Each structure stands twice: as C-alpha cells, then as structure tokens.
Amino acid sequence: MKKHLMFGAVIAGSLVAHNAAAVDTVQVDGSSTVFPISEAMAEEFGNKHRGEIRVTVGLSGTGGGFKKFCRGETDITGASRPIRPEELELCKENGVKFSELPVAMDALSVVVNPQNDWVDYLTVEELKNVWEPEAQGVITNWNQIREGFPDRDLNLYGAGTDSGTYDYFTAAIVGKEHSSRGDFTASEDDNVLVQGVANDHNALGFFGLAYFLENQDKLKAVPISWKGGDPVEPSKETAGDGEYQPLTRPLYFYANVESVENKDYVEKFLEFIFQEENGELVSEVGYVPLGQKVRDAALRVLHARENGTAYQGSEVGVDVVETLEREKHY
Incomplete structure (x- = not known):
C-alpha cells in the first residue's frame, strides 16, 4: 500500500x-x-x-x-x-x-519637501547651475540659486547614474547626457528618493512623474520655466499636450x-x-x-x-x- x-x-x-x-x-x-x-x-x-x-x-x-x-x-x-x-x-x-x-509618455518631476515655502518655480537655467559638474562643492546653499531664497543647506536627491531618468535629466537640464555633479543622494529605487525628499526640509530632487503622483501628500512639485516661458507644473495633462518641457x-x-x-x-x-x-x-x-x-x-x-x-x-x-x-x- x-x-x-x-x-x-x-x-x-x-x-x-x-x-x-x-x-x-x-x-x-x-x-x-x-x-x-x-x-x-x-x-x-x-x-x-x-x-x-x-x-x-x-x-x-x-x-x-x-x-x-x-x-x-x-x-x-x-x-x-x-x-x-x-x-x-x-x-x-x-x-x-x-x-x-x-x-x-512620462514627465520628470522636480520636487521639494512640502515645508519648503520659498520655491514657487525654478528655471531650466537655475537647475543647470545647480546640477552641472562645476557646481559640485560650490552650489551648496539655497540662497545661491536665487536672491531671496533662505540661507539653508541644499540637499540634492536624484536618480542613480545607471538610470535612464538620470541620463534624460542631464541631457535636458545640463545639456550633456550623463554629466552632473556627483555629490547628491542617488538611487535606482525611486521610492528611496521619495522618502529622502519627504524627510528633508532642505531637499531638492527629481524622478518620474508616477512616483510624485503616488506621493503628493509627502512632496511638492516645482513648476519649471523653459526659454523664458511661464512656469508649468508636471502632470499627465501637461505631459500629454507637450506643454511641460523639456522634461517630457x-x-x-x-x-x-x-x-x-x-x-x-x-x-x-x-x-x-x-x-x-x-x-x-x-x-x-x-x-x-x-x-x-x-x-x-x-x-x-x-x-x-x-x-x-x-x-x-x-x-x-x-x-x-x-x-x-x-x-x-x-
């Protein structure tokens, strides 16, 4: 048996x-x-x-x-x-x-901590000044980005260098793919970046739109001005109609x-x-x-x-x- x-x-x-x-x-x-x-x-x-x-x-x-x-x-x-x-x-x-x-289609979101009450928009030129290789160890304070911004440390968060998001961001903002300062908190996991910005009053970061939309209660999106145009906030609508540039x-x-x-x-x-x-x-x-x-x-x-x-x-x-x-x- x-x-x-x-x-x-x-x-x-x-x-x-x-x-x-x-x-x-x-x-x-x-x-x-x-x-x-x-x-x-x-x-x-x-x-x-x-x-x-x-x-x-x-x-x-x-x-x-x-x-x-x-x-x-x-x-x-x-x-x-x-x-x-x-x-x-x-x-x-x-x-x-x-x-x-x-x-x-996707839009890259530039985000700050919700307690940040001084940033209402940023220009592509300002973002370039922050993220270009020459800014490493030099642009370290919010008041260096724009006159009137507070005297606070600037803590940067962004996609890891093995990420396509990093490549596109550097191409669109810095003007050269895979070129940026290296002194920022980098991760291939967007959720790590979300938590980093959400817990840091002085943070400025970037990642894909989906991760911002999932965490709008923890983050604040920054409207972007390109070529002197009006600032545009990232959304499915502004990405779909091509209005949100150059980060679509x-x-x-x-x-x-x-x-x-x-x-x-x-x-x-x-x-x-x-x-x-x-x-x-x-x-x-x-x-x-x-x-x-x-x-x-x-x-x-x-x-x-x-x-x-x-x-x-x-x-x-x-x-x-x-x-x-x-x-x-x-």
Whole structure:
C-alpha cells in the first residue's frame, strides 16, 4: 500500500512540475520608471491567460536591464531613455536584434519637501547651475540659486547614474547626457528618493512623474520655466499636450526580435499593451497613454520586425511618431 501511495505521489509531483513547466513565460526587466507599467500590464495579461502564459517582471534599472537584454537573457526590457552606443554594441556582439517600441509618455518631476515655502518655480537655467559638474562643492546653499531664497543647506536627491531618468535629466537640464555633479543622494529605487525628499526640509530632487503622483501628500512639485516661458507644473495633462518641457519624454520597451518570432506569446503580450483600452492601465499608474497614431506606428514596427534604434542618444522634445518612421540603425 505504501508503495502505491509513494508511486502516486511521485506521479502527482511530476504532473505539477510538468504543468508548471508548460506555462509559457515572458521575461521582462529594466527601468524602475517603466516598472509600474510593466507590472500593471503583466498582471492584467496574466489574468486573461492564467495557466497558459505568465509574465515575470524584474527591476534592474535601464542600464542593468540592457546588460541582461543584450546578453539574450530577457525577452523585453523597459527603458526610460534610448539605447546607448555601447549597449547597442553589446547587443550586436551577442547577435541580439531588437525592436524599439514606445509604451507611454512620462514627465520628470522636480520636487521639494512640502515645508519648503520659498520655491514657487525654478528655471531650466537655475537647475543647470545647480546640477552641472562645476557646481559640485560650490552650489551648496539655497540662497545661491536665487536672491531671496533662505540661507539653508541644499540637499540634492536624484536618480542613480545607471538610470535612464538620470541620463534624460542631464541631457535636458545640463545639456550633456550623463554629466552632473556627483555629490547628491542617488538611487535606482525611486521610492528611496521619495522618502529622502519627504524627510528633508532642505531637499531638492527629481524622478518620474508616477512616483510624485503616488506621493503628493509627502512632496511638492516645482513648476519649471523653459526659454523664458511661464512656469508649468508636471502632470499627465501637461505631459500629454507637450506643454511641460523639456522634461517630457517617451518610455520604451525593447523587444528581442528572435523572441517575438519564435515565441508567439511574447508577440501576444506586446500586442496586448497597444490595445486602446489598456491606456487606462498606463494612466492608473501615473503615466500618459499613447495616442492612436503612436500605437499604430509602434504595431507596424513590431509586425515588420524592424531592427535597431532611431536614436543616437537621448533627445529632448521628440515627436514619437516621427522617430518610429525613421530608418533604424544597428
């Protein structure tokens, strides 16, 4: 009798293992900024295909995600900035071809502690003076930013240097990607930055809009003036209509072409995210959904298996449809 029970247990265990192994898995990793979108899409898609397809979502940052992706370890990687030349070379070395697909629009939020009662707006020039490399150890007090600001220490918080958010912020504000002072509290985890600013009266920080919207009770957004224009506060509306500049940007999924071709469930997941009704998921997690023209152009790139990137590095104020129509380089 015991032998029969043991045999039955082995068979049952084998069936469970077989069924678990039979579930097709889409592997996603990458940007912390894109993570809320990836997670929401993965959950909704997984609910519709329970027991058949699952989507796993990692959180390695844009740079860390590209390292895994370009080694062929993931099917999709989220990125808050375009692929960089050295990452492109790594993909080429490993024979990883990819399609570059926008998934949402985002705005980078400049934030201060709610107790900060002296900042009503900042200009791009003032932010540049604070964040450029030459400011390290020099601009250390709020009264050095603008006459009339108080004599208080200036404590800076921002995305880690392996983050696409850092790359885009430095390109848009400093004028050169990956160029800034180094004496600031940096993290790839936006929640760490939220807590840092929320607990520091003298803080000035930046990160993605979604994390500000989730924590509006703990933070104060700073309106930004660009090229002498009126200050504009970050929001889904001002990002969507292009009014909030230069800190509005597209967010991307990079899809392994081989995965799309050989794993129909990977393509099915990507098609799912471009369905119009799923724009609500994007909005719910704090980002701006893509318009119909962008979704149509992205689907064309996906179905044509277009390989390569439209970029030579981060660009400020891009027309996303125009980038999708560009000839790609690889």
